[in-house]
Structure formats: C-alpha cells, structure tokens
Amino acid sequence: MRNTLQHQNRLLIPGPVSLSDVIRPVMLDDHSAGEPEMIEALRAARRYLTELARAEGWGTTIPFPGSATYANEAVIRTFVPNDGRLLVHSNGAYGDWLITMCRRMEMPHVVLRTPPTRPPTSAEFRKALALDSQITHVMMVHVETSSGLLNPIEMVADLCSTYHKGLLVDAVASFGALPIDMKELNIQALVLSSNKCIEGPPGLAWVICDRAALECCEGNARSLSLDLWDQDRSVDRTGCFRFTPPTHSIRGAYAALELHRAEGGSAARLRRYHVNRRRLVNDMRNLGFQTLLADAHAAPIVATFYDPNDEHYDFGRMYDGLASQGLIIVPGRLAVPGTFRIGCIGALTEDSMSNAVGAIRDVLHDMGVQRFGAGPAALGAM
Incomplete structure (x- = not known):
C-alpha cells in the first residue's frame, strides 16, 4: 500500500505510539x-x-x-x-x-x-x-x-x-x-x-x-x-x-x-520489544544513567530513568531539544518523582533506540550536563 502521508514525529512514549x-x-x-x-x-x-x-x-x-x-x-x-x-x-x-x-x-x-x-x-x-x-x-x-x-x-x-x-x-x-x-x-x-x-x-x-x-x-x-x-x-x-x-x-x-x-503475533512483537529495551537501557547506562527498576522487574514496554544529578539538567529543555528533531517524550504520569520515561513500543526498532540515545546525549551536552547519574537521594531509594 502506497504511503500518502509524511511521518514527522517519532513517539518515544508508551502511548499513543508511532504507527506503521x-x-x-x-x-x-x-x-x-x-x-x-x-x-x-x-x-x-x-x-x-x-x-x-x-x-x-x-x-x-x-x-x-x-x-x-x-x-x-x-x-x-x-x-x-x-x-x-x-x-x-x-x-x-x-x-x-x-x-x-x-x-x-x-x-x-x-x-x-x-x-x-x-x-x-x-x-x-x-x-x-x-x-x-x-x-x-x-x-x-x-x-x-x-x-x-x-x-x-x-x-x-x-x-x-x-x-x-x-x-x-x-x-x-x-x-x-x-x-x-x-x-x-x-x-x-x-x-x-x-x-x-x-x-x-x-x-x-x-x-x-x-x-x-x-x-x-x-x-x-x-x-x-x-x-x-x-x-x-x-x-x-x-x-x-x-x-x-x-x-x-x-x-x-x-x-x-x-x-x-x-x-508473527505476540511472541514476535515481544522479541522486538525486548531488543528495543535492551539497546535503550544498555546505551543509556553506558552514558551513566540509572534505571528506576531492576531488569528482573521491568517489562519491555517502557524504561524509566532517574534524572541526571546535574544543576544544568532541565526536563523541559531536554524535551524541546528532542522535539526539534522530531523525537517526542513526555513527563507523563510517573510512579516516582525525579524520573523520566522512554517508550520501547510502537513502530520502533533497535536502530530507533540507538538514535534516540544519541539525540539525548547530544541535547544534554548542549545543555552543559556533565553528570548523567542519579543523585545520592535517588539511589538510596532504589
């Protein structure tokens, strides 16, 4: 089927999701x-x-x-x-x-x-x-x-x-x-x-x-x-x-x-989501981010990260920087304050997640963020 629409945004959220x-x-x-x-x-x-x-x-x-x-x-x-x-x-x-x-x-x-x-x-x-x-x-x-x-x-x-x-x-x-x-x-x-x-x-x-x-x-x-x-x-x-x-x-x-x-049904979709989350979490951890959840408790639907412990970090500025590139995240309804979420579902692939992490890295560097890890108070609650 011929695509008659130009898709601009990529939704990195757990819903609504990017469509095929x-x-x-x-x-x-x-x-x-x-x-x-x-x-x-x-x-x-x-x-x-x-x-x-x-x-x-x-x-x-x-x-x-x-x-x-x-x-x-x-x-x-x-x-x-x-x-x-x-x-x-x-x-x-x-x-x-x-x-x-x-x-x-x-x-x-x-x-x-x-x-x-x-x-x-x-x-x-x-x-x-x-x-x-x-x-x-x-x-x-x-x-x-x-x-x-x-x-x-x-x-x-x-x-x-x-x-x-x-x-x-x-x-x-x-x-x-x-x-x-x-x-x-x-x-x-x-x-x-x-x-x-x-x-x-x-x-x-x-x-x-x-x-x-x-x-x-x-x-x-x-x-x-x-x-x-x-x-x-x-x-x-x-x-x-x-x-x-x-x-x-x-x-x-x-x-x-x-x-x-x-x-391939639910099993195939689950495999793709697992690949997406693994790439996202591994790349974010390599930058220094900490996840809210232990991997054993996390579903491959959305990954939640602690905010960087850096005085230059501001979620609103990160949102604007990503949105200017067509990558949409939202604060949404959070289980724990001081966190943000990246969705792994929708018409996303492993490459989508790698590109998202690269964009997050660049936006935060432009903001002057040097410390990507969570602060002591957040880590004490893990």
Whole structure:
C-alpha cells in the first residue's frame, strides 16, 4: 500500500505510539459503521483478539469507544455487583486511576498499595484478602506504565482461585506482546487498547470477557454508555455499536491487527520489544544513567530513568531539544518523582533506540550536563 502521508514525529512514549506507514492511509476514507466491510472488519478483529487471549469458545471480545480508561470504568461498573466489593492493587499512577474511578462511582473498595519499584508479594495479597471477607473481585494493572513494572497476574490469579474472587486485569500496556491465557488464569475481564502493543490508533478500547461471567452481569452497570453486557449483546446481534462508533479508529485497528498477525503475533512483537529495551537501557547506562527498576522487574514496554544529578539538567529543555528533531517524550504520569520515561513500543526498532540515545546525549551536552547519574537521594531509594 502506497504511503500518502509524511511521518514527522517519532513517539518515544508508551502511548499513543508511532504507527506503521501502512496504517494511516486506511483511515483517510469515511465509512458507515453498517457497511458489510466494516461489520466484517469488526468481527475479524474480535476473533483475532479472542485468539490472542487464548479464550476461543470461552470468551467474548467487546469493542468500546474511547481510551482504555473508559473501558476500565465499564469493567468495574459491569462486573462488580451492587453488593460487591473490589480489592484494587496499586504500585503506580495507573493503579491509582483505578482507585480514583472507584471513589468517583462510590464503588465499595479496599486498596492494597505496594512500593513502585518491585512487584507485590503473595503474602501481601493474602493479608489483604484475609482482612475483608466482603471482597468479591480483585483488580490490578499488569504492566504499570508509570514505571514499566511487570506485576504478577499469574500469582494473583492463583490466589483469586483459592479465595473464590473474580479477577479483573488492566492489560492495556501488555496485551499483544506479553503472553496471557485468560481461560487458564480464569480472568473474568481484561482491558486492552487498540494502541500500545497492538500498535493501532488511539480511540478504541477492547474488553475480553469470560462470557459466562458476563451473562451474570445484566443490570449491574447502572450506566447506559458503560454497560458492557448491553454492548456485547448489541455487537453480537447487529455487528455494530449501540451508539456512533469511532469508524476511522476501527479501520486503523483492523489494519494494525493484520500487521500484528503478519509480524508473527505476540511472541514476535515481544522479541522486538525486548531488543528495543535492551539497546535503550544498555546505551543509556553506558552514558551513566540509572534505571528506576531492576531488569528482573521491568517489562519491555517502557524504561524509566532517574534524572541526571546535574544543576544544568532541565526536563523541559531536554524535551524541546528532542522535539526539534522530531523525537517526542513526555513527563507523563510517573510512579516516582525525579524520573523520566522512554517508550520501547510502537513502530520502533533497535536502530530507533540507538538514535534516540544519541539525540539525548547530544541535547544534554548542549545543555552543559556533565553528570548523567542519579543523585545520592535517588539511589538510596532504589
């Protein structure tokens, strides 16, 4: 397919991500949601995502307009019953978003907060579950994007099975790369985005559900637009959304999923991300930077570095210097102050990461930065 757009910026962030040149042109034409081509694209996308989750014959994939934050709120509203209580785990900014959602919707919940530089332990979860017998569901973020920390959904799934709790997972920054077997882990609902590791455009989210668990959720949502049960019935019956869908994003998402399949699926994408992160982290460490996380705890989605301990360093000036070269980073939502993040996902390669590190080095040298390492206070918190 001929590329009709000139791509200027390279997004070095964990979302939205840089898109392949194949995807942008398919979003240029206008389409009705009811066209047979659109209905079939949506059905094919649902089938492929269900396959990626190892949920064939067991689960259903529900498209949802908006960012994955909308879908997370829909999952909480739909799956936690009116007399239920949710245990929310947080070790970063995106876990905190789940807590904020519960507070805003007055959802009964308890919080398990653990440090932002390591995964939670089984003992911490067991203690939280034992303290409150009214907990019906557990929700956690698989990859905490504010740091890059990989959380152990397999361990939590085992505990949910032992304690007879429903498990809800924010897999926004992991699905499409990291392996997830929903049926084996008995995850009731999993949230992902068409962006992130799927490498499609933002504006469309997906929820993959245990169909039997979803069937028990009629009337739970207490919201018209955030009712996953009703959305699933409508898409199954008509092939269309209940309300006006993001048609251009659907076209882009379908093209992205075709590229995902052609690349070799989640395993191939994970290999590329591992190569990207390894190159990025090795080159940054060679300059003297320290990473927030130990490599054993880090997912290959985003790498977080401590700010240089140099009086000439200023994040705003570094941002401007990189942006002038078409390289975009953002402070974003950080798990730990005094850090910054570089994304490893999207249409990026090992060469992309090497070029980014070279640009960071040059910009900081132009600023007069001589010390790239973290200060004693930051290192003491590692």
